[in-house]
Amino acid sequence: MSIQENIQNLHEQLPENVTLIAVSKTKPVEALKEAYQAGQRHFGENKIQEMSDKYAVLPKDILWHMIGHVQTNKVKYMAEFVHLIHGVDSLRLLQEINKQAARYNRVIHCLLQKDIADEETKFGLNADEITAILTHQIQALPNVKVVGLMGMATFTDDQAQIRQEFATLKATFNQMQIIHPDLQILSMGMSGDYQIAIEEGSTMVRIGSAIFGERNYNPA
Numbered sequence: 382m383s384i385q386e387n388i389q390n391l392h393e394q395l396p397e398n399v400t401l402i403a404v405s406k407t408k409p410v411e412a413l414k415e416a417y418q419a420g421q422r423h424f425g426e427n428k429i430q431e432m433s434d435k436y437a438v439l440p441k442d443i444l445w446h447m448i449g450h451v452q453t454n455k456v457k458y459m460a461e462f463v464h465l466i467h468g469v470d471s472l473r474l475l476q477e478i479n480k481q482a483a484r485y486n487r488v489i490h491c492l493l494q495k496d497i498a499d500e501e502t503k504f505g506l507n508a509d510e511i512t513a514i515l516t517h518q519i520q521a522l523p524n525v526k527v528v529g530l531m532g533m534a535t536f537t538d539d540q541a542q543i544r545q546e547f548a549t550l551k552a553t554f555n556q557m558q559i560i561h562p563d564l565q566i567l568s569m570g571m572s573g574d575y576q577i578a579i580e581e582g583s584t585m586v587r588i589g590s591a592i593f594g595e596r597n598y599n600p601a
């Protein structure tokens with residue numbers, strides 16, 4: 382199926398309150414153009430350099446989501462245009478985003494990444510760290526706005542475990558919303574697990590291979 386058909390099929394499946402992020406990492410600009418022509422405007426990338434290169438040549442009404450792990454020293458390269466940073470996993474990073482956003486007179490929207498997976502390799506904050514940021518640390522950072530949480534489930538075939546991890550994140554989200562009503566976005570779900578994520582309360586799914594096909598990280 383074509384990129385356009387994949388996007389249309391997804392839009393038919395997704396509830397109205399769920400935003401589709403087309404994860405275009407490693408894919409050529411032509412593939413993004415095809416998605417754009419199908420009406421897609423939210424795109425997700427996991428490398429700042431690649432996102433900037435694509436931003437430079439594609440239409441300016443695209444909303445760019447940084448979904449990968451962000452190195453503090455690279456925030457400056459996306460501060461001018463990034464729409465939403467999903468993977469904020471430290472106060473230090475939030476402080477740097479605030480500083481770079483101020484240079485452009487912007488308020489950059491961010492999601493705090495919570496570590497929900499049963500894997501050492503996943504990044505993220507724990508519930509206490511999220512609480513500390515939302516209750517007081519955020520007050521010193523006028524150029525960032527924390528608008529939600531993001532999480533990645535363990536890479537496993539165990540559907541019950543994935544569901545449990547998403548449910549845990551949703552419970553944290555509900556709790557944090559009480560102290561920080563700006564939280565409106567719950568970014569969880571990828572090609573393999575977005576249906577479960579939606580059932581557990583996701584409002585934003587990040588889908589790559591189910592739109593663009595498998596990724597080839599080592600093109601010949």
Ligand SMILES: *Cc1c(COP(=O)(O)O)cnc(C)c1O
Pocket residue numbers: 404406427448449533570571572573587588589590591
């Ligand atoms: C690559 C990536 C995705 C998309 O993965 P697919 O399985 O191709 O849908 C979603 N979220 C993050 C953080 C990613 O790095």
